[in-house]
Amino acid sequence: MTDGELQAFFVEVPVLQVATIGRDGRPHLAPMWFVVDEGRLVFRSFSKSQKIVNLRRDPRLTVLLEAGTAYEELRGAMIKGSARLVDDPEYVLGIYARLAARYPMVSPEPVELSGEALESTFGWYAAKNTAVIVQPDSVASWDHRKLVGTY
Numbered sequence: 001m002t003d004g005e006l007q008a009f010f011v012e013v014p015v016l017q018v019a020t021i022g023r024d025g026r027p028h029l030a031p032m033w034f035v036v037d038e039g040r041l042v043f044r045s046f047s048k049s050q051k052i053v054n055l056r057r058d059p060r061l062t063v064l065l066e067a068g069t070a071y072e073e074l075r076g077a078m079i080k081g082s083a084r085l086v087d088d089p090e091y092v093l094g095i096y097a098r099l100a101a102r103y104p105m106v107s108p109e110p111v112e113l114s115g116e117a118l119e120s121t122f123g124w125y126a127a128k129n130t131a132v133i134v135q136p137d138s139v140a141s142w143d144h145r146k147l148v149g150t151y
Contacts, residue, residue, distance in 0.1 A: 045129060
């Protein structure tokens, strides 16, 4: 995929598969909701969660986005990189706002939250969360729709 196609794909795919490295060296895999911030994938998790504990010990991670069910529809992107951890509650609160606008976190439909509504809904959680900005080292992507019978 081109850079433009990747950015569009990031917005389209709802779940990011996040792999971190556990203390025993084995992958720890978790599905995460995410947003795109300045072209980078960003998710949040409780600071005491296993994925954040793993990333504090070793910032390397791999993330995967995928779409399609039939072979000729398969698309995906695998990003190998490192995590930039952000513990600033104000930044995390902003990520919560963007997540609530994208996902049904507080109601059956996504909602725009700001000001007091955002603070009262997620303010307490923001201080207990860490945001993770995925900093890519390498990106591998595929789009089987482009094969059109060449396989």
